[in-house]
Amino acid sequence: GNSVTQMEGPVTLSEEAFLTINCTYTATGYPSLFWYVQYPGEGLQLLLKATKADDKGSNKGFEATYRKETTSFHLEKGSVQVSDSAVYFCALGGGNTPLVFGKGTRLSVIA
Amino acid sequence: SAVISQKPSRDICQRGTSLTIQCQVDSQVTMMFWYRQQPGQSLTLIATANQGSEATYESGFVIDKFPISRPNLTFSTLTVSNMSPEDSSIYLCSVPRTGSTDTQYFGPGTRLTVL
Numbered sequence: 001g002n003s004v005t006q007m008e009g010p011v012t013l014s015e016e017a018f019l020t021i022n023c024t025y026t027a028t029g030y031p032s033l034f035w036y037v038q039y040p041g042e043g044l045q046l047l048l049k050a051t052k053a054d055d056k057g058s059n060k061g062f063e064a065t066y067r068k069e070t071t072s073f074h075l076e077k078g079s080v081q082v083s084d085s086a087v088y089f090c091a092l093g094g095g096n097t098p099l100v101f102g103k104g105t106r107l108s109v110i111a
Numbered sequence: 112s113a114v115i116s117q118k119p120s121r122d123i124c125q126r127g128t129s130l131t132i133q134c135q136v137d138s139q140v141t142m143m144f145w146y147r148q149q150p151g152q153s154l155t156l157i158a159t160a161n162q163g164s165e166a167t168y169e170s171g172f173v174i175d176k177f178p179i180s181r182p183n184l185t186f187s188t189l190t191v192s193n194m195s196p197e198d199s200s201i202y203l204c205s206v207p208r209t210g211s212t213d214t215q216y217f218g219p220g221t222r223l224t225v226l
Contacts, residue, residue, distance in 0.1 A: 032213035036217075042219075043217055043218065043219040044154070044203065044217040044220075046214060046215075046216075049213060051213055089153060089154070093213075094207075094215055096141075096142050096207050098144050098156045098159060099154070099156075099205075099215060100156075101153045102153060103152070103153045104152075
């Protein structure tokens with residue numbers, strides 16, 4: 001079945017540091033890939049998505065590229081802020097197909 | 112974007128009791144999903160609820176424990192029955208975005224604590 005393996009945290013970075021959160025997947029076919037974010041005390045929000053190989057999703061300075069050859073969808077940001085502190089979930093599926101989530105990575109950014 | 116509300120937003124319940132969680136969407140959707148997020152864990156799919164048919168449950172979840180109703184295209188309920196402390200979780204409903212082949216929207220979640 002489909003599965004997502006995500007870099008486990010917690011990750012602690014200083015403000016303006018570079019962020020990478022690794023995500024690899026196993027899937028039949030070519031599912032859409034997502035990054036969701038959960039800020040403290042809030043619900044789950046879609047951060048970005050990519051629907052096919054080589055697509056790059058981007059939002060709020062975050063980027064991730066759908067790499068079919070390495071079955072990866074790593075999340076990156078060039079300069080993190082304190083306000084980026086949250087839990088980040090990699091997921092696949094979507095639409096009328098239930099999402100399969102990774103375990104989540106907690107990011108803490110310190111000033 | 113779809114607006115999804117859930118009630119209650121949080122509750123503290125005694126073991127052995129049941130709680131019904133409501134999910135209301137501001138547009139008609141055929142399919143709804145219910146997920147559970149245990150403390151410090153990821154989201155796990157409980158069931159898929161299509162209007163007009165029985166919900167489809169994932170492995171490890173049964174209808175007697177998590178009965179679901181789907182009376183119309185904008186509403187669903189999930190009941191957590193005969194609760195134990197292990198049921199303490201955040202329960203979320205989600206729906207596919209209308210016209211999208213991939214995006215799903217999530218409700219704000221119901222934070223349940225069982226004592």
